[in-house]
Amino acid sequence: MVDVRTDMIGRRGAEYSPALHLLLLLVWMALLVVFAGVGHISADDQMYIAAAREWLATGSLLPESHWTVRHTVILPIALSFALFGDGEWQSVLPSTLYALGLAWTLYAVMRRYHGATAALVGTAIFVTTGLFAELGTIIHPDATESLFLLLGLFLFYEGAVVHGGDNKRLFGAGVLLGLAFVTRETAAAVPLALGVLFLLGAYTQRWHYFVLGIGFLLPVLIEAGYYMSLGEGPLYRYETVLGSTKAGPTLEMGGEVHAGTGNVTDNRLIGPFAALLLNNEFMLVFWGAIAAGIALLRAGTLRRAEEYGFTRLLLIVTAVWVFVEFYAFGLRPLPRYLLIPLITGTFLIGPWLAGLMATPGRRPVALIVLALILAANLFAIDLSNKAPRKPERLLAEWALSHQEPIYASDEFISRAQNFLRWDGVGADKVLAGPPPPGALYAVRLVTRGTGGVQAEASLEPDLHDAEVVDGWDGDRTVTGTVIGLFGLEGVVRGTPLARLLRYGEPVRLYRLPNE
Structure with missing residues (x-):
C-alpha cells in the first residue's frame, strides 16, 4: 500500500x-x-x-x-x-x-x-x-x-x-x-x-x-x-x-x-x-x-x-x-x-x-x-458561435407568426425539423421546392471573412429584387460591445477582425417579387 x-x-x-x-x-x-x-x-x-x-x-x-x-x-x-x-x-x-x-x-x-x-x-x-x-x-x-x-x-x-x-x-x-x-x-x-x-x-x-x-x-x-x-x-x-x-486512417501526411x-x-x-x-x-x-x-x-x-x-x-x-x-x-x-x-x-x-x-x-x-x-x-x-442554429429557430418562429406558408431549401428545412416539431409547426407551414411569385422565402446567409454576408451561390430563386421582411445578423459579443464603447467598431468592420463583433450565421426572410 x-x-x-x-x-x-x-x-x-x-x-x-x-x-x-x-x-x-x-x-x-x-x-x-x-x-x-x-x-x-x-x-x-x-x-x-x-x-x-x-x-x-x-x-x-x-x-x-x-x-x-x-x-x-x-x-x-x-x-x-x-x-x-x-x-x-x-x-x-x-x-x-x-x-x-x-x-x-x-x-x-x-x-x-x-x-x-x-x-x-x-x-x-x-x-x-x-x-x-x-x-x-x-x-x-x-x-x-x-x-x-x-x-x-x-x-x-x-x-x-x-x-x-x-x-x-x-x-x-x-x-x-x-x-x-x-x-x-x-x-x-x-x-x-x-x-x-x-x-x-x-x-x-x-x-x-x-x-x-x-x-x-x-x-x-x-x-x-x-x-x-x-x-x-x-x-x-x-x-x-x-x-x-470510414475505417482506417483518412488523413494525409x-x-x-x-x-x-x-x-x-x-x-x-x-x-x-x-x-x-x-x-x-x-x-x-x-x-x-x-x-x-x-x-x-x-x-x-x-x-x-x-x-x-x-x-x-x-x-x-x-x-x-x-x-x-x-x-x-x-x-x-x-x-x-x-x-x-x-x-x-x-x-x-x-x-x-x-x-x-x-x-x-x-x-x-x-x-x-x-x-x-x-x-x-x-x-x-x-x-464562439453559441447560436449555430438560430436561423432554424427563427424559421419555426416565422412559420408560427405568418398565416401563409414559408418556403425554404430542403437542407434548411431538414436542419430545422426538430425546432419545427417542438414549436408545433404544421407540415403545411414550411414548404420545400421552388416558391411561387410573391411567396415568403427564408434563406441562410454565408458570412464572409470581413464580416459581410452574401446569399449562397446555389440559391434559387434570384433574390436580387426581393423585399426583406425580417432577418437576423448574429448576436453581439461582449468583445464587440467593448470595441463599440471605444469607438472602434467602424475600424474593425470590413476587416477579418469583424468576427470579434458578432457570432452566428445571418438569416433573411424575403418576400419574392410578384413577377
Whole structure:
C-alpha cells in the first residue's frame, strides 16, 4: 500500500469546503447554459434524438449507424423525454449532467492527491475552456466517455497502487472502462495503454489485470447479449460501426489546411499538436501545461513525488491516446477528441499553480498566470458561435407568426425539423421546392471573412429584387460591445477582425417579387 499523502488536504486549502466548490460549479454551469449554451445543433444530435424516440415508442432499438449504438448517450435522453417531455433542453440535459459529473470528478480526484487549492484552480481552468462550454451544452458522447474513463483510471490507480492490488476496485475500474468503450470505440486507447503496463508488469501484479479485464468485458458482453436477443449476432455493434464509418486512417501526411469544425489543420503529422496549442477551444491551457510540466520535472516532483503518481498515469494514457486516435485510427484532430489530454493538462497546471501560491514571493506570479489563462478561456467562449442554429429557430418562429406558408431549401428545412416539431409547426407551414411569385422565402446567409454576408451561390430563386421582411445578423459579443464603447467598431468592420463583433450565421426572410 502506498501513501499518496492524502493528508495534504488538511495542510493545503483545508479552509475551502467541497460543498462551496460544488455550489460554485453548479452556478457556473447554469451561467454557461443560459449565456453560452449551444443546444440543439441539428447534426449528430438528430440521430441521438431519433433513437431516443424509438426507444420510447417501441421499447427497444436496433442501431443502424455508429451514432445509435451509443446507448449510454441515447437511453438518458429517452429517460429525460419520458420524465420531462420531448424538447430541446430535455434532450441536452443528460449531456449537461455528464459534463457536471466529469468536472466534479476531476475536482475530487485532484483534491484527493493535491489538495483543495490545486483542485479549485485546475477545475476552474477546465470548466472555463471553450471545449467544456460546448460539450456541456450539446448532445455528444465526449463528456460521457471521458467521465467513465477518468473514474475508471482513478479506481485502477487506487486499486493497483494505493491499496496494493484491491480486486474490487480493479473490477469496478474495468466496468467503467467497458462503459466508456460501449459509449464510443475511441475509448479503446485507454485499455490499450493499460495493456502496455500489463506487459511491463507495472503498477500491480499481472494477474490483477485479468480482474480488470473481466470487469471490462461485463458491459461489452451485456451489450452483445442484447443484440442477440434481437436476433442479431454478438458482433452486430462492430459490423454496424464499420458499415457506417470510414475505417482506417483518412488523413494525409501532407499539410493542407481544412476549414473543419474547429480544427487548425488536417496535417496528420502535426495536426493534433497544432490543435492543442493553437485552437481557440484551449487557448493558453496547453501552453500552461507545458510550463507546468517543465517546472515540475526540474523540481523532480513529477518524476518522484507519490502524490503525482496518478498524473504520471494520465501522461502515459495521454501519449497512447494521441497515438491511437490520430495515427492508428486516423481521426481528424478535432478538439473534442482531445478531452483526455485536456484533463491531463489540468492535472499539471492545478498543482503547479497551487504550489506557487504557497511559495513566498511566487503568489503574484501564480495569480497572473491563472488570470491570463482564465481570461483567454472566457474570451474564446465570448467569440464562439453559441447560436449555430438560430436561423432554424427563427424559421419555426416565422412559420408560427405568418398565416401563409414559408418556403425554404430542403437542407434548411431538414436542419430545422426538430425546432419545427417542438414549436408545433404544421407540415403545411414550411414548404420545400421552388416558391411561387410573391411567396415568403427564408434563406441562410454565408458570412464572409470581413464580416459581410452574401446569399449562397446555389440559391434559387434570384433574390436580387426581393423585399426583406425580417432577418437576423448574429448576436453581439461582449468583445464587440467593448470595441463599440471605444469607438472602434467602424475600424474593425470590413476587416477579418469583424468576427470579434458578432457570432452566428445571418438569416433573411424575403418576400419574392410578384413577377
